Amino acid sequence: MVLPRICPDWQLPARQVTSETVFFNRRRFIRAAVGASVGMSGAIALNSCRRPLDEAAQSEFEKTLGRPLPNAATHPNFNELNGNVTPQDFASRFNNFYEFGGTKDIWEQAQALPTEDWKLTVSGLVNNPQTYDQDDLLKAFPLEERIYRFRCVEAWAMVVPWLGFPMQKLLAAVDPKPEAKFVRFESFFDPSVTPGPSFSFSNLPWPYQEGLRLDEMANELAFFAVGVYGQTLPKQHGAPIRMVVPWKYGFKGAKSIVNIEFVAEQPATYWNTLSPNEYGFEANVNPEVPHPRWSQATERLMGAGNDWEWKKQPTLLYNGYGSYVAQLYS
Ligand SMILES: Nc1nc2c(c(=O)[nH]1)N[C@H]1C(S)=C(S)[C@@H](COP(=O)(O)O)O[C@H]1N2
Ligand SMILES: [Mo]
Numbered sequence: 001m002v003l004p005r006i007c008p009d010w011q012l013p014a015r016q017v018t019s020e021t022v023f024f025n026r027r028r029f030i031r032a033a034v035g036a037s038v039g040m041s042g043a044i045a046l047n048s049c050r051r052p053l054d055e056a057a058q059s060e061f062e063k064t065l066g067r068p069l070p071n072a073a074t075h076p077n078f079n080e081l082n083g084n085v086t087p088q089d090f091a092s093r094f095n096n097f098y099e100f101g102g103t104k105d106i107w108e109q110a111q112a113l114p115t116e117d118w119k120l121t122v123s124g125l126v127n128n129p130q131t132y133d134q135d136d137l138l139k140a141f142p143l144e145e146r147i148y149r150f151r152c153v154e155a156w157a158m159v160v161p162w163l164g165f166p167m168q169k170l171l172a173a174v175d176p177k178p179e180a181k182f183v184r185f186e187s188f189f190d191p192s193v194t195p196g197p198s199f200s201f202s203n204l205p206w207p208y209q210e211g212l213r214l215d216e217m218a219n220e221l222a223f224f225a226v227g228v229y230g231q232t233l234p235k236q237h238g239a240p241i242r243m244v245v246p247w248k249y250g251f252k253g254a255k256s257i258v259n260i261e262f263v264a265e266q267p268a269t270y271w272n273t274l275s276p277n278e279y280g281f282e283a284n285v286n287p288e289v290p291h292p293r294w295s296q297a298t299e300r301l302m303g304a305g306n307d308w309e310w311k312k313q314p315t316l317l318y319n320g321y322g323s324y325v326a327q328l329y330s
Contacts, residue, residue, distance in 0.1 A: 074161075078146040085147060086158040088229045090303035095236045096152065097255060099189065099208065102197025107236035112193050113256060115239050122170070124262035125180035130173065134240050137226060140173060141165035145230075146223060146244075151285045151319045153249035156310070157299045162244050163227030167217045170224065176214060176262050183217050184267035185210045185243055186259040205274060210243065210254040211267040211281065213328075221246055221324050224257075247321040249283045284329065287315035 074082070093107050100109040120137065122130045132140065143163050150158045188194070189207035196204055216222060223244040226233055233239040238255025245252050251271050261267075271279035278292055287297045296315055304311040318325050 074145040074147065078148060081147045081149065081159045084159050084304075085161055086301075086303040090308070091158055091160060091228075092234055092236060094302065096250065097236060097238070098197055098204075099187070099194035099206075099256075100236075101195070102199055107234075110236040113188065113235040113239065114193065115235065115256075118240050118258075120241060120257060120260070122174050122260045122262075124184075125177040125264065126262050127175040127177060128173065134226075137241065141169050141224075143227065148221075148223075148244060148246040149316075149319050149321075150244075150246065150250060151299060151315070153251055153279065153283070153291060153296075155291075155294060155296060155299050155315075157301050157313075158303065159301075161229055162223060162225040163230065164223050164225040164241075164244070166220065167222040167224060167243075168220065170260075171218055174262075179264050180262035181214055182263050182266050183212050183214060184259075184261045184263055185212075185254045185257050186261070187238075187254050188256040188258050205268070205270055208254055208270045209267065210252055210269050212245065212252075214262075215328060216245070216325075219325055219328065221321055247284055247318040247325045249279075249285060251279060252283050282329075284325075285315065285319035286317055288317075 094104045095107060095110070096104065097106050097110055100106040100112070115134075118134055120132045122132070141164075143165060145161055145163050147159060147161045150160045187208035191206075194206075196206070212222065223246075224241055225238070225244050226241050228234070228237055233242065235256075238253075238257075241257050242255040243253040243257065266281060269279075269281060272281050285296075290296055298312050299315045300310040301313055302308075302310045
């Protein structure tokens with residue numbers, strides 16, 4: 001299914017002043033994106049505002065939605081990296097999803113994830129507990145696109161155009177009680193579908209879980225993605241809904257979420273349980289705090305250049321989002 005984007009007028013002047021380099025990169029991105037069909041539903045990707053809306057995709061989408069298309073435009077505050085988006089075919093073949101294996105090339109295995117009849121429950125210390133299916137989510141929360149830097153704790157980085165909605169919107173819908181101080185996010189787990197890595201540390205703490213403080217979840221940047229590159233989320237990226245917290249290391253962004261629980265105490269999380277001194281609960285991107293086994297001062301921007309080439313660049317404090325989030329940690 002394609003998640004169409006409508007381009008508002010305010011984007012036009014920015015495009016007219018696009019520099020040559022940015023323009024070149026953008027063309028490259030569009031070519032890569034249009035050429036890719038890996039693990040996608042086979043529909044045409046609508047990655048550029050210059051591309052006309054695909055009519056068949058539009059009516060399919062509206063049928064699911066039961067109303068006219070949402071105006072899922074790129075949020076202007078998160079549009080500056082538009083010319084530097086990682087090629088879609090790279091991002092959709094280079095993934096971490098340990099439920100399906102311990103390597104980066106699990107995209108085929110991840111197609112076993114059963115996303116039909118998905119239910120997301122929101123429970124715990126809230127006044128309005130909810131259970132959403134996929135249509136409910138699309139009806140309840142208008143989509144926007146946000147182009148965010150993405151930084152894995154393993155020191156590789158990408159730039160990803162997510163489609164989804166701010167976590168703030170879910171907070172407003174479920175109305176946390178005053179005792180709620182943390183939020184626990186739980187990923188899909190079923191050992192008959194998710195074998196885990198073939199190398200086995202004993203007793204992996206499944207299901208994959210992550211957590212945020214309530215004030216982190218309420219931050220403007222914290223986002224739920226239901227799509228990427230103008231389409232619904234492919235399974236390897238965490239269909240049908242995953243977290244995106246761009247100022248934190250990638251492992252904080254749990255994929256394929258089935259339950260969100262509001263709690264009073266800091267919840268146990270997957271990587272923190274496995275190795276607390278390597279994977280802190282807070283996990284903010286910070287060039288000055290090395291991982292015990294490697295430096296975090298620089299990062300590899302993946303898919304920059306031809307195909308699998310990468311570019312070394314300095315790591316940014318809070319992954320470059322300090323103006324949004326630094327006050328959370330003062
Ligand atoms: N459920 C689940 N979520 C997960 C992971 C995982 O193994 N399982 N890996 C995390 C890590 S380490 C990273 S870097 C990102 C990778 O997201 P991507 O494959 O969509 O780029 O997903 C995060 N979310
Ligand atoms: Mo990661």
